Amino acid sequence: MSSATCCFSDRASKHGHACWGAQAWHFAAELAARLPSPNEWAPWPGVHSAGHMEQRSGLRTAILGQDKSMVDSSEEATTSRRRRFDAVHKWAATAAGVVALALSLYNFAELQRKPTIDVTLPHLLRIGLAGKDIKFQVQPTVATRFKTQDVEVIRDGRLQLTPTGSISSSRRPVFYWSETGTYVYDFASDSINYRWVGDPAPFIVSQDKPQQPTFVFKANNWSFQPGRYEGSLQLSRSENHNPLTKKFCLIISKNAANEIRSGDPRAIYFFRNDLPKFTSSNKSSGCYVRETD
Template identity: 35%
Template sequence: MADGMRHEFRTVHSWVATIASVAALGVSGYNLAQLHESPKTDVTLPVSLKMSSDETGTSVFIQPTVFTRFDTEDVEMVTDVQLRLRPESAKPPWPDFYWRRNVKWSLRHDIKADDQTSTWWEYNSDPSPFTVTQATPQMPSIQFRTNNWALAPGRYVGSLTLHRASTRHPVERPLCLVLRPQDITELKKGESWYELRKDIPGKHQGGCYHWYE
């Protein structure tokens, strides 16, 4: 009887060990396959963006977060970032944006104005491709510029598009913003940059960016 039980225990133990080995092999195979997959690049839009305007054109400053969902051996390279915006109810021509530069934002203290703080941007780098891995997501602060935007009140719709070296299929995220007559007046003064946000209470319709006061 005891010999039979020992034989049964050895048989069950053998099967358990075999199942564990197969499971471990499956996990290893999955991890190996995942390492050889192409990076799954994604992008999220920020809660806020900034705008400025002068006599020569209009700038939109936006800082997206670019990341990959899986840890792979391959490195993704973003070759270009494009912004498109057009009036929802107007016909072409629409503003043509180009990636002018990457900027850096910083706080400055004005001693002459009772040490008040203000936020300013400065040049950081020229437009250029950048790499993305799971360990190194990117958050470039991009200045887009257009010289043919006839600023007018209304709702603007468009997208932020990332082009990648690994595929012909870009990553595109829709966006929209709303400008009121008083917003246009402030922009055309050309005195500073202005912030638009999509989390302002009471202005969440459609997830659009609205003037932040």
């Protein structure tokens, strides 16, 4: 009979203390059998065994090694980024220097080259009489679009008119540059008056100094005949350059010819090439025509 059974027998009632003692011993034996051996014990907190110390030491070494590896990796990444930045910085500085040099060479070449002169005719020509002579006034714009160290010198101006069509056999006028003038507005008389500026002389043209001289040409002992004229203004330049030539056409109507011949010797007659009533006509489109025609 087991000790557990004897605790419920009559004998147990007489010897209860002995039975319960046997039962307690039996329970302690079973508990001891179920507990792990000392080799299987995990280190309890606060218990410092040799194996546990080795485990902690190994863990600390692993952690320190991992930290050191991370630090070394971070330093290598920083060094690599710094090297790339230094390389990019050097290339950028070199590229900027090359661009600056190219711009400097371009500007130097632009300053050294010869200026390009443009001549533009005005929309208005003035024609009048000077005794038995014809007076022809034109005010072109002479300028250069580029800034250079050199300047251009206009040495001379020439005007040519050639009768065409039905008057092609007429005598051609021979114009010469008589003087240079300008027109000034008079507030008192509400009129525009001509004023002499200078004798025929060379003038300088640069980008910051465009010129708009009023050339006064004269043709001795000649008068207009009604008809169409092909004209050109030539400006002679320095250094054996070809002259600058601007061509135009002039239409003198019968009324305009009579007006010039019989009018006031001091009168000036305007001819324009931009009047709307003439620009639509194929015959006179682009030509200078008397305003009153």
